[in-house]
Amino acid sequence: MNAGRAPGRSSAPGPAPATPGTAATAATAVATQTRADLLATSLMLMFVMSAITLSLMPVVTNQLRTEIGLGDAQIGLLTSVFMGFYGASGILSGIAAARWGGRLFAVSSACFVVGSLAFALSSSFPGFLLGRAVQGIGGGMVVATCNPVLARSVPAEKLGRAWGITGIGFGLGSMVALFALPPIQSAGGYRAACLTTAGLGLAIGVAVLCQRPVRALPRPGDMATSMRGLAGAFVAVVRNRRVLILGLCNTAGLAMGVAAVAWSPSFLQDIYGTPEATSMYLIAALGAAQMIGNPLGIFVAARWGLFRTLVFGVIATTVTTVLIGVLPGVAPIVAVIILAQAFNMFYFPVMLSYIPKVVGNPGHVGPATGMNSLLGFAGSLFAPWLFGLILDAGRQSAGAYTAGFVMLGAFGVVTLISLAFFKPGRQAVADR
Numbered sequence: 001m002n003a004g005r006a007p008g009r010s011s012a013p014g015p016a017p018a019t020p021g022t023a024a025t026a027a028t029a030v031a032t033q034t035r036a037d038l039l040a041t042s043l044m045l046m047f048v049m050s051a052i053t054l055s056l057m058p059v060v061t062n063q064l065r066t067e068i069g070l071g072d073a074q075i076g077l078l079t080s081v082f083m084g085f086y087g088a089s090g091i092l093s094g095i096a097a098a099r100w101g102g103r104l105f106a107v108s109s110a111c112f113v114v115g116s117l118a119f120a121l122s123s124s125f126p127g128f129l130l131g132r133a134v135q136g137i138g139g140g141m142v143v144a145t146c147n148p149v150l151a152r153s154v155p156a157e158k159l160g161r162a163w164g165i166t167g168i169g170f171g172l173g174s175m176v177a178l179f180a181l182p183p184i185q186s187a188g189g190y191r192a193a194c195l196t197t198a199g200l201g202l203a204i205g206v207a208v209l210c211q212r213p214v215r216a217l218p219r220p221g222d223m224a225t226s227m228r229g230l231a232g233a234f235v236a237v238v239r240n241r242r243v244l245i246l247g248l249c250n251t252a253g254l255a256m257g258v259a260a261v262a263w264s265p266s267f268l269q270d271i272y273g274t275p276e277a278t279s280m281y282l283i284a285a286l287g288a289a290q291m292i293g294n295p296l297g298i299f300v301a302a303r304w305g306l307f308r309t310l311v312f313g314v315i316a317t318t319v320t321t322v323l324i325g326v327l328p329g330v331a332p333i334v335a336v337i338i339l340a341q342a343f344n345m346f347y348f349p350v351m352l353s354y355i356p357k358v359v360g361n362p363g364h365v366g367p368a369t370g371m372n373s374l375l376g377f378a379g380s381l382f383a384p385w386l387f388g389l390i391l392d393a394g395r396q397s398a399g400a401y402t403a404g405f406v407m408l409g410a411f412g413v414v415t416l417i418s419l420a421f422f423k424p425g426r427q428a429v430a431d432r
Contacts, residue, residue, distance in 0.1 A: 035213075036154045040162040042211045043146050044169035045204045046105060049112050050139040051173025051287075052181075052197055054082065054258065056119075058265045059181045060190040064128075072396070074125055076388025078132045079262050080381040083254065085136030087377025094144035094370020095234065098363065102149045102214030104141055109205025111138025113198045120194035131194070136377075138201075144373050147352060148366040153213040160302070163349040164295035170345060171290025174261070178287065233367045242358040243368045245418045249314060249351050250376025252415040255383035256321040256408045257344040261286070262384045263391075263404065264324065264337050270396045272330050285334070286341035293345035301350050307424035310354070313347025314419070318412025325405030383408060 057079050064070045093104055111134050119131030146166060154162045185193040208214055237243055268274040301309040320340035327333050355368050387404040394400020 033158065036158050036162055037165060039153055039211055039213050040150070040165035042208050042214065043149065043166045044172070046108065046142045046146070046208055047166060047169025048173035048176065049109070049201055049204050050142045051170045052177045052200065053112060053116070053135040053139055055174050055177035055261060056135075056181070056193070056197065057262050059177065059185050059193055061262075061266060062269075063185070063190050068123070068125075070125060070128075072388040072391045073385065074388075076262070076385040078128055079258060079384040081129055082132040082136040082139070083258060083377045083384070084381035085133045086140035087374045087381065089137040089140035090144045090373025090377060091234075091367070091370035093141040094148070094366040094368070094373065097145045097148045097366045098218055098233075101152075101216060101218045102145060102208075102211075103217070104145045105208050105214060106205065108138040108141040108145070109201055109208070111135065111141075112201030112205070116194045116198035116201060120191045120198065140373055140377060143352070144366065144370040147355065147369040148218070149214060151356065151365050152218060153216075160298045160349075160353060163352060164298045167294035167345065167349045168291045170348070171287045171292075171294065171341075173287070174290060174341075175287030233361075233364050236361070237359070237364055237367045237371045240358065240368070242422055243355070243371055244375065245422050246351055246354055246358070247372045247375025248415045248418050249310065249347065250372050251380055252314060252411040253317060253344050253348065253351075254376045254380035255411040256317055257341060258380055259383040259387045259408055260321055260324065260337065260340060260405075263387050263401075264333075266391075266396075267324070267401050268330060268333065271398050271401060272333075274330060286338050289338045289342035290345040293342035294349055296342075297346040297348065297350045298353070300346075301353070305424075306350050306354050306357075307422065309350045310347050311416070311419055313343055313350065314412055314415050316343035316346070318409050318416070321412070322405055322409035325402035380411075383411065 057075065061075055064075060065072075093108075097104055115131045115134030115136075115138060117131075118134060119128055122128050122131060150159060150162050150166070181193045181196065184196050297309060297313065304312070317340055320336050320343060323336045324333055324340065327336060351372070352369070355372065356365050359365060359368050386407060390404045390407065391400050394403065
């Protein structure tokens with residue numbers, strides 16, 4: 001018997017009936033992916049702006065040396081001050097994003113504009129320090145605000161793709177800074193380069209804030225916003241060993257990456273006599289390497305796992321950074337510089353993807369990301385300055401540059417030791 005079969009209907013199998021809502025579901029999935037990609041591309045522009053301000057010093061270093069009379073230690077300190085304020089604003093913006101969300105990008109963009117204007121209108125070291133400090137505040141807000149916005153607005157299974165797109169902005173921004181700004185600096189000096197940076201900051205800020213998910217306030221239940229709740233989140237993050245070790249990974253990456261970008265052009269000019277413009281264009285290729293390294297890290301992590309990819313990235317970055325000061329000849333040095341920056345960005349999205357996995361409370365993603373920025377940038381603020389001190393002591397000799405790059409490699413060695421205590425297989429417990 002075939003109870004429930006409609007009278008007269010054939011029992012022969014036929015085509016499966018269309019599932020109601022299948023077409024609508026597919027259309028929704030496409031629309032969701034499109035919105036996620038658009039948001040990630042928008043946030044990528046903030047990364048572009050952060051990278052432009054970070055890469056500004058190699059563009060203006062020679063003019064600051066010859067016309068303003070700054071020493072190498074002072075020039076290194078300008079980058080270190082940028083990184084210090086970058087890190088300090090990271091933890092604060094990570095917590096503040098729980099209340100104001102992507103609206104913090106309005107403050108970040110304003111800092112890019114005001115800081116660039118302050119640098120452009122200054123003729124003395126204190127004015128340059130002020131401009132770099134304000135730029136650093138704006139840059140430090142980017143990563144710590146992006147992670148909560150993406151986590152809230154993009155489905156979990158699409159976060160890897162979103163970070164693969166967003167992180168490309170670092171490489172793209174480096175290319176813009178080192179390809180487009182040198183001709184502007186040659187024509188109008190550091191003032192013209194900084195005024196251009198200010199204009200870009202304004203345009204990008206407007207474009208990013210046009211995105212509805214960026215302007216949306218977080219849901220009230222996402223995280224406690226009382227002083228007690230925020231303090232509890234901060235304490236939980238500070239006590240989380242794996243969050244702190246990920247912060248050391250960021251410290252090493254930024255110490256090696258930032259100082260290498262800041263001093264490699266001078267290395268090529270001082271030791272090998274490479275023309276300023278040529279060395280800038282050669283080093284600018286690192287932007288392309290970063291654009292490849294970022295999505296490649298996500299691709300490899302899907303096959304190797306996050307921890308193995310993270311360890312490999314730190315090892316490769318450390319080895320190639322030290323080799324910069326050891327290898328002879330311009331061609332191999334430039335090749336290794338490019339490789340070092342590619343490996344640096346290779347583990348950057350992997351490190352950020354790990355953060356939600358090592359906190360037991362989803363509401364702590366923002367503070368944990370802020371702590372990652374704080375440790376990374378506050379720790380790395382010493383690297384460019386120390387490099388400058390080594391150069392001053394060694395009178396910009398080949399041996400001084402070699403010692404500087406070896407010093408940077410020490411950051412990677414310390415991080416690799418800490419990763420031995422990471423315990424990647426342990427499940428996160430609820431943070432209280």
